[in-house]
Amino acid sequence: MSQAADKADPARALPGARAEAIDRRLSRRIPLAQGIRRQTLVGWLFVVPALLFYAVFVLQPLALTVQYSLYRWDGFSPATWVGLANYASVLSEPKLLETLFNAFRLVLFFSLIPVTLGLVTASVVHRVATGRLGTVSRTVLFLPQVIPLVAAGIIWGRLLSLSGLINQGLTAIGLGDITRAWLGDFDTALPAVGIIGIWVLLGFCTVLLLTGMAKIDAGLYESARLDGAGWFQEFRAITVPSLRYEIGVCLTVTIIAALAAFDIVYVSTGGGPGNATAVPGIQIYILAFLERQVGLASALAVVLVILVLLVILPIQRLSREDAR
Amino acid sequence: MLTVRFHRALAAWPAARLVVLTLATILVTACAAPGAVTTPSPAATGTQTSSAPSAVAAGPSCGTDPVKLNAYFETGFDLPFKLSDEFTKQYPNVTWDIKQDQFTNLMSSTPRLLAGDNPPDLIRLPSMVTLVKDGLLKNLDDYVTAFGWDKFPAAQLAQNRVASDGTRGSGSLYAAGLNYSLTGVFYNKKLAQQIGMTAAPTTVAEFEDLLAKAKTAGVQPIMMWNATASGGGLAFPLQNLMAAYGPTQPINDWIFQKPSATIDTPTNVTAAQHLQQWVEAGYFPKDVNAIEYTDANARFGKGEGVFMFNGDWQNAVYDKDMSSNVGFFVFPPGQAGGSVAAMSAPLTYGIAAKAKNADCAAFFFNWVATNEKARQIDVAVGGSNPGGPPDLAVPQAAAPVTNETLTAGADVAKDNGAMDFIANATGSIFAQGWTPELQKMVGGKQAAAGLLKAVQAEYEKELAR
Structure with a gap:
């Protein structure tokens, strides 16, 4: 983080x-x-x-x-210069490319959903929950940020297991048919990891956006209300535009968390089943420390950095210009 | 982004170049080819290994002067700690500096530990071929003759031999086993009785019949793990099936990376097809892809599952959890009266090529294999056969199931059926090949033939790198 x-x-x-x-x-x-x-x-x-x-x-x-990334190196014996061969491998091996696609699928869960939900939650808290209720709700929402990600991964692993609390709940309300090992099922593993990500990152986004909302001139809302604007109109015309800088930061941080994800995935699924949740972070770890392909692992890491920059830079530019 | 910021700062402020220059010098220090400086040249390590005989000629031992053995053990396994305590009791001049780490951490750090300034006298080895190629492990051939290890059954040492072309199974000895584990099928005696099992099955067909009976009786037939964090446990039954339908030699050749070895053979496809049938018949837990090793053991210990494929290192735990309601048999052959086979691997420890107390460490290996007290600890704590000379009796164990595994081990040895584990063929064939492909089979996304093809392709790719 x-x-x-x-x-x-x-x-x-x-x-x-x-x-x-x-x-x-x-x-x-x-x-x-x-x-x-x-x-x-x-x-x-x-x-x-x-x-x-x-x-x-x-x-x-x-x-x-x-x-x-320009060498073939096992981590300790003399390295051999291979030029861009490692990059060619990264861009041609389906198994490595697949991890990059999975990373982008995680962006939906780690970034778009928490930021959207965060905006809604923050505006509700800002409007409804003032005083002590506001403090309590902020604390509760922010709590996942305080818990180490590894612990979060373990807890969620238990919750999502076949005999876990989530399946118990589903059975109790008559949905016993859809219970499964959520993290061990090919169709649900990635969304299940995504839900852990939402839980972790929602609080961060909400608190950041709430802080931003506190800076918005209350007079703006007052005059909007005098003009007969409802909650949604206020939200769209005042809240969101005023928070562009904060939204930019939220998007930046969460997208990086998605693309560079390691800990949550490593603890909850380890990249499985099959390669359903394999992300670059895990593949870099396997390549560097199990296969001892430090060069190839570095090349994948560099490609990941470049991808992160390509996604983040436009967001930076947008939120900066809009802030002015 | 970092570089972008840097360039803009430079354009805006020429004086910054001075600072950049100092930063650049820091970065330049890293610009030599990685690994070039610290590694000893193969020639240098070569002379070191060949200089050992002078010491050996005097008879390798720990001497009488104080010796401190520098050791790296694997976290979570009591055996080496208990053995080292007993060794110091018998040889008080030897004390220990023991560091311990998780097996996966050892996998990544062993090369650096061996190449470093304080090379270990004794270290748990995760894999050895690359370490031998880089001249980091001590060649133990001189100790073989000095201690008479050549009189041990040849199969005991074979897995720790590495030939000059980098293949395992023959050549010089580079490691020793503290004991020799055995894998097979554990069963819950009460549940087995309930489904009508009166004796251990003698053919695969009989075993499959028992699985079907368990399923009909509404009992979980097999408990197993197959989650990524623990690795694909379904490789255990798969390899057992491979050895039931085909010879073990090609499997070992593949593990030892013999040239043009392949796992994609007709008999192995038959084996994988049986496994696929088991999956489709629901013989494994439906959440097996999410079950980790420790969870599977806990569930089996609580009575979930008639059978479980595992190794004798688990003996003591099962015996305690199930209050002796646990039995063991070696996986049966395909045909009645056929030879039995099992994965059986030494608990491998090696000596650094540059180790200061190599003689004392080798003496310790010999002591573990031959000393009566050490062999007792080996069986009682480790649960496995201590190996050593064939004329020494294997000590009796307190846990009844351990006596079953020890007897079974003798049967496997008689049929020369010991195999290494297919997951150990390369450093990452388990993580990149077997585990994901077996998980796909469970998920209905991979069939028997495709599984072997995919693993073989991954194997060839890794060896080509």
């Missing part, structure tokens, strides 16, 4: 960068340019420690992954 947050913040950083650019243009005209230059030097000194950590723990691993 922290990785996801890292990728989300360029949207915030960029206006700052532009401000610096303006600063610099000004500094050429103003005689006190020297002083400003010293100021910025001091600024850089403040940034350098963090930047060093960023370089060592984020940029260097990224560069190493790209480098490994």
